[in-house]
Amino acid sequence: MLVYILLRLLYTIPIALGVTVFVFALIHLSGDPMSAIVAPDATAEMVEQLKKSYGFDQPLPIQYLLWLTKALQGDFGNSIVNSRPVLDTLLAAVPNTLMLAGVATLIGFAFGCILGGLAGYYQGGIVDKIATGFGIAGVSIPHYWLGMVLVIIFAVELRWLPATGMGAGGSDAWQWDWEHIRFLILPAVTLSVIPCGIITRTVRSTVAEILNQEFVQALRAKGLWHGQVMRHVARNAAPTVLAVMGLQLGYLLGGSILVETVFNWPGTGYLLNDAIFRRDVPMLQGTILLLAMFFVALNLIVDIVQTWVDPRMRRS
Template structure:
């Protein structure tokens, strides 16, 4: 078990280094000059050179990467070109809001997907199976930004039940655990939950239906075990795969919420990433992408460590 954890940890190190390189280089492939956010098009050459020197853009790209990586390892992600504020502070605040949104959406999607998938697997071929399959197909097919607009029109405009923008009253970006703020969370979380719900439903349905046909389940039934005890055995064998799928889906929610956060003006990393792209704010773009990618790597590492706890056979590989 310990060897498995150490092996997974060392596997994650080169992946993390590759992520830092891609995070740094991808933004340089985009067209445009990042200094346009702070300097007018007719700015004197002396001003342009001074800005490039201040932001380290006058050095060779490998040197820029080395200095950026060294600062990032110490928690310094640079300074936003557009706002002049520390990137780390803006990203940390946005990450907290996105974690809240992704956690709520992921929890709702995974729980509903597991329930629907298990029912469909046990009622394979019946109307429950067809209904769950239909929901899963709709969940993975409908564009979530379109669904967000539809939910906003229905529940915010027509019915006036739920607010449509911001993380709090008045479009506030500060979160508090009260009813007023929770009402702002409902629509974006519901919109984001449909994709993991559909994927988890299909996964659990296929696994449960296949597991119920296995010889050990037939033997358990022949020995007279009740439905609850058989379900425990089935759930124990299905859990590692479901955990891996759920972990990936939550990671995707962290990085794939840009359109939903833009639709609902939710002050998370997706909204921040969208702002950085349009403002061509390279430090903010690099910092946001790096944090999102590192979260994804860390989440995969945690899933790899937890899987052998559910199925000890996996720790022997």
């Protein structure tokens, strides 16, 4: 088990390095990096000087190493738009995204397990068809569209919930009380629809597969109550479902760009969207790198937890 964790950690290093190369390359892939900085009427001398100050006169590998050393120390440079350090802006946005993605994953996980469990148990029946239908709809509906529809219904028409933002005072004044949680509900529900659909499908197929295994019959043959049998089924389904849930959390961390934009939620997705439109390359790099690292770390955690939950893998 320990060897496995160590190996798994080692595998992470090349993946993480690959990500940094890609993020670094973004500067050059998205056109001449100078064009965003240099004023159209700048003289050739001024351009040369700026190039030097940003380090663009060095060969690419050197530029990469310089950039990587700084990034590893948490220095992603300053935003081109407001000249503030990228890291500060990022650190303010990350908790908001974590909160939104975490709550959305929990909602998706809870409903996905219920729907998927019912569908797998009553496989082929009417309950299965309804739950599977929900699952497919959840995966297929574009969530920014759903977000707008929810805003129209619950914020504009019914006036039950606020449409956008994080409440008075923004993210600095956030508290876990109803006045603030109201703002979280619509974006979290919107964001939870995709993981809900995916977890529904995973749970359904896993439960159906486990129910077909002989040990379930054996559990019934030894007289266990229905609930006890279902507890065995849940324990057997747990590794697979947990893995899928972990990956979904990863997708939500990076994939909430559209939802955060629709709801004006001041998280990393919102930041990313803003940075793209303003061609704020350092900001873009910092955000993507951070989100990618989250994803890599989450994958690592999922793998380790999955191994630890399953005794067949833990003890070998």
